[in-house]
Amino acid sequence: MPSPLEIFVTFARVGISGFGGVNFWLRRVLIQEKRWITDAEFLEGFAVGQIIPGPNVYNLSIMIGHRMGGWAGAFAAIAGIMGPPFLVTLALGLLYRRYQALPVLEHAIGGMAAAAAGLVIANGLMLAAALPRRARPWIFLLLGFGGIGILHWPLLYVIAGLGPLATWLAWRDEARRRASR
Amino acid sequence: MSAHDIGGLFLHILLLGSVAVGGLSTVMPDIYRYMVDERGLISGREFADAYALAQAAPGPNALWVALVGLQAGGVPGAVASIVAILLPATTFTCIAIALQARRPDAPLALALRRGLAPVAVGFMLASGWVLARSVEHGWPGYALAGATALAVLRTRLNPLVLLALGAAAGVAGLI
Numbered sequence: 568m569p570s571p572l573e574i575f576v577t578f579a580r581v582g583i584s585g586f587g588g589v590n591f592w593l594r595r596v597l598i599q600e601k602r603w604i605t606d607a608e609f610l611e612g613f614a615v616g617q618i619i620p621g622p623n624v625y626n627l628s629i630m631i632g633h634r635m636g637g638w639a640g641a642f643a644a645i646a647g648i649m650g651p652p653f654l655v656t657l658a659l660g661l662l663y664r665r666y667q668a669l670p671v672l673e674h675a676i677g678g679m680a681a682a683a684a685g686l687v688i689a690n691g692l693m694l695a696a697a698l699p700r701r702a703r704p705w706i707f708l709l710l711g712f713g714g715i716g717i718l719h720w721p722l723l724y725v726i727a728g729l730g731p732l733a734t735w736l737a738w739r740d741e742a743r744r745r746a747s748r
Numbered sequence: 749m750s751a752h753d754i755g756g757l758f759l760h761i762l763l764l765g766s767v768a769v770g771g772l773s774t775v776m777p778d779i780y781r782y783m784v785d786e787r788g789l790i791s792g793r794e795f796a797d798a799y800a801l802a803q804a805a806p807g808p809n810a811l812w813v814a815l816v817g818l819q820a821g822g823v824p825g826a827v828a829s830i831v832a833i834l835l836p837a838t839t840f841t842c843i844a845i846a847l848q849a850r851r852p853d854a855p856l857a858l859a860l861r862r863g864l865a866p867v868a869v870g871f872m873l874a875s876g877w878v879l880a881r882s883v884e885h886g887w888p889g890y891a892l893a894g895a896t897a898l899a900v901l902r903t904r905l906n907p908l909v910l911l912a913l914g915a916a917a918g919v920a921g922l923i
Contacts (some may be wrong), residue, residue, distance in 0.1 A: 582807045586908055589808050590789065592763060619844055620768040621837020622810040629841045632761045641845070649830075652807020653814060656825055659805050660818040661799065678918020680796035681880065681913050683803045685896025686907055687773055688876030692897065694869045704866035711870025715777045716877045719785070722778035723862050726767050729867050737863035741855060 569603075571643040574636050578628055578647025583655070589624045590701060597643070603635055625649070643728050749789065749821035754828050757782075757789070757820065761813065761832035769860075770868030774834065776875040779816065780882070785825075789820040792882030799879060804911050809840050810834075888923040 569577075581592045597603050604612075609627075616626035625648065631658040632644025666672050698704040708727060760782050764775040776799075783789045789800075798819050802812035810833065817829025880893040896910050917923055 584802075584806065585808065586779070586806050590818060600760075613877075614861075615844060616841075618857050619835065619837065621767055621839045621840070622768075622772055624808050624840045625810060626837055627836065629838065630845060633845050641842070643871055645834075648808060649811075649834070652804060652805065652811060653830065656802055656805040656807060656811045657818065657823070659801055660798065660815045660826070664802055664819065667794075674794055674918040674921070675915040675920070676797045676800055677793070677885060677889075678892065678914040678916065679804060679921055679923060680800040680914075681883045681885060681892040681918075682896040682911050682914025683800040684876050684879035685798070685893040685914075686803065686876075686885060686900060686910065687879060688873060688893065689897040689900035690773070691869055692867075692901060693905055694872065697864055698869065705868040707863075708870040708873075711867040711872050713870075714879075715794060715871055716874030719777075721765060721781070722775055722871070723767065726867070730864060733863035733867055734859050735791035735863070738855065738859035741859060741862075 569635055569640075571636055571639040574632055575643040575647040578632065579642045579651045580647075582648045582650075582652040585652070593624060593627065597631060602604065603633055608667045749825060753787070753789065754821050754825055756787070757817065757825065758828040758832045760877070761817075761829055762835060765833040767835040768837070769864055772813065773875045774868045775869035777814075777878045779813070779872065783816060783820060784882070790816065790879050793884055794819050796879050796882045800911065800914075804908065825868070885923045892917055892923050 571625035577596060581589060581596050583590045594609060597685045598606060600611055613623065614628045615630065616623040619626050625645070628644045628648045629641045636643065663672075663676070666678075695708060698708070710729055711725065714720045714729075715722060758779060761779060764778055768775045780795055781794070784792050784795055795816055798815035799812045802815050805811065811830070811832045814826045814830040815852070818826035821828070876897075880890055883889040883893070885892075892914060896914060899905055899910055900907070
């Protein structure tokens with residue numbers, strides 16, 4: 568069983584290498600290099616992480632850290648995956664605050680921000696493409712988008728309105744599918 | 749930014765962190781609404797810039813929350829924001845571990861995931877839309893966002909390369 572220190576160092580390495588997202592490095596270091604978990608366990612953790620609020624990579628790190636070293640391991644994983652990248656990002660942010668009025672920087676970051684918006688849109692489109700080809704998911708997608716993106720309603724109201732209905736409908740579908748088998 | 753403002757921001761992000769199923773992009777529009785539209789803590793452009801910077805920096809993408817907090821309230825704002833967003837995630841994950849929730853195919857979990865997935869995708873698209881609008885570069889900005897999205901979908905270019913191309917387009921005066 569690895570020590571909390573080894574867990575911390577390993578996750579710190581993953582965090583600090585994770586330019587543009589951490590998932591890739593998480594898989595490479597933890598599955599291929601350290602062999603702490605298998606692909607199947609990774610996917611299972613990923614699926615559990617998806618129904619828990621918060622960043623998926625972060626939730627997954629806690630679960631893997633716990634599996635490798637108990638609660639001490641879980642918190643070593645948190646400190647590793649967030650701590651060093653937080654300090655680097657903070658330093659970048661302080662530089663930005665100091666120099667944000669420089670025209671060159673203003674233009675460069677403005678262009679980067681437009682590109683970053685494109686990255687988020689592409690992520691959304693890729694996930695949308697994986698939705699079932701039926702009307703209902705797309706109606707919920709449009710309601711979610713419209714309520715938040717167009718009407719600017721508070722998110723909590725939109726979730727309170729759509730969440731229980733969407734969950735209940737999915738529950739009923741699944742119950743029917745099981746009954747018909 | 750006063751301690752009172754930081755407290756308000758902390759509570760708002762804490763609340764959103766508790767419902768951020770499907771990742772933080774789903775709650776980004778509401779953090780934007782609170783910080784930019786409702787409280788005027790930072791400008792729309794600063795919000796979009798902070799998000800872009802965090803994407804270009806190493807580490808979990810979630811760190812954009814720390815950067816918008818930094819922009820609003822300095823280092824205390826950054827710490828308050830990132831703790832607020834991670835506290836619910838930590839709590840819920842530890843509860844899931846303690847309950848040995850290792851069955852993502854349990855009926856309720858399945859219904860939650862299937863039911864909420866399309867709503868979360870709608871929120872994510874709304875995030876992209878909110879970001880693209882707050883860049884404030886008019887149609888060239890939208891065109892750059894659209895071209896980047898297309899490049900992600902059609903090529904295997906690394907996101908960092910696309911961010912660098914965006915920065916280059918900005919410096920070249922294209923947007």
